[in-house]
Amino acid sequence: MNRPGRILVIGATGFLGRGLTESGSEMVPAAREPEDATGWVRVDLEDSPTVERALDEVDPAWVVNTAAVTSVDGCEKDPALARRIHVDAVSKLAQACGERRIRLLQLSTNYVFDGEAGPYGEEDEAHPLSVYGRTKLEGEAVALSECEACVVRTAVLFGFQSGVRPNFVTWALSALQEGESIQVVTDEWANPTWLPDLVTSIRGLTEKGATGVVHVAGRDYLTRYEMVEALCDVFGLRSDLVKPVRSADLGQAARRPLRAGLRTDCVDRLLGSIGAPYRQHLETMKAAGTSG
Ligand SMILES: NC(=O)c1ccc[n+]([C@@H]2O[C@H](COP(=O)([O-])OP(=O)(O)OC[C@H]3O[C@@H](n4cnc5c(N)ncnc54)[C@H](OP(=O)(O)O)[C@@H]3O)[C@@H](O)[C@H]2O)c1
Secondary structure, rough: OOOOOOOEEEEOHHHHHHHHOOOOOEEEEEOOOOOOOOOEEEEEOOHHHHHHHHHHHHHEEEEEEEEOOOHHHHHHOHHHHHHHHHHHHHHHHHHHHOOOOEEEEEEEEHHHHHOOOOEOOOOOOOOOEEEEHHHHHHHHHHHHHHOOOEEEEEEOOOOOOOOOOOHHHHHHHHHHHHHOEEEEOOOEOOOEEEEEHHHHHHHHHHHHHHEEEOOOOOOEEEEEHHHHHHHHHHOOHHHHEEEEHHHHHOOOEEEEEEEOOOHHHHHHHHHHHOOOOOHHHHHHHHHHHHOO
């Protein structure tokens, strides 16, 4: 049964974790290194007793697990770490949630698909190309089998959030504002997802007691190059600094799905259409100022 109550946010020092934590007083931030001795709890996903202690002390209705090794190339270089965080730790977390009848919302990615025929619906067959995608897909399966879980797949998160690493849009924005030239791929499609929209959707999914796999992503289906073109347009930046390149020519350790991205009919039916077009979010970023 879905019950109202607190939501334990694991990975609260990350981009999504911070956005969720700031979204309401029912959110309890959990991290390997808590930032505040009172409001935060310590959870290291590789240290099971910290997970079990947090679940017992906080007694949340839901756990939202945002923690991950989000460097896709880093996962290729250290597949053992990717497996420990994305599969083994999620399995233990899901078991601990199941034993306590706590629901788990597990974050996943459009990189579970091979990018031959996106954007993808929830029923489409996954076929990951990278260690990141493969381990995230295995993590989905263990979450769904060990407890009552909702797996939220998303894509290319963007927005301003202080205290976190740059995202694709803020990376391009900073470089172009500094007058640096950047290489941007012309053959990778996805739907860029405005962080506050993902936060709103996650809150809505927990309120509705959603289970199973749900895709949450932005409305527009664009190449990375088109995302940066729009950024130049909205912020009045030099587009001649943006050098088009093909994904295969970048020499990255992990292969990227090219026509990736997600269809969102299911979440639109459940929650109504959330969010605005990509360009409108860029206008919001511009109005907020470059530091957010
Ligand atoms: N960002 C995107 O574009 C994108 C796209 C699709 C899907 N996703 C998924 O969305 C989720 C959130 O992504 P994000 O961009 O917010 O990630 P992020 O900013 O890289 O944050 C990841 C967080 O995981 C934490 N973490 C790593 N290992 C941990 C451990 N052993 N125990 C506890 N916490 C640990 C990190 O904590 P420390 O500060 O201690 O290192 C960090 O706070 C991830 O599951 C990701 O796979 C993201």
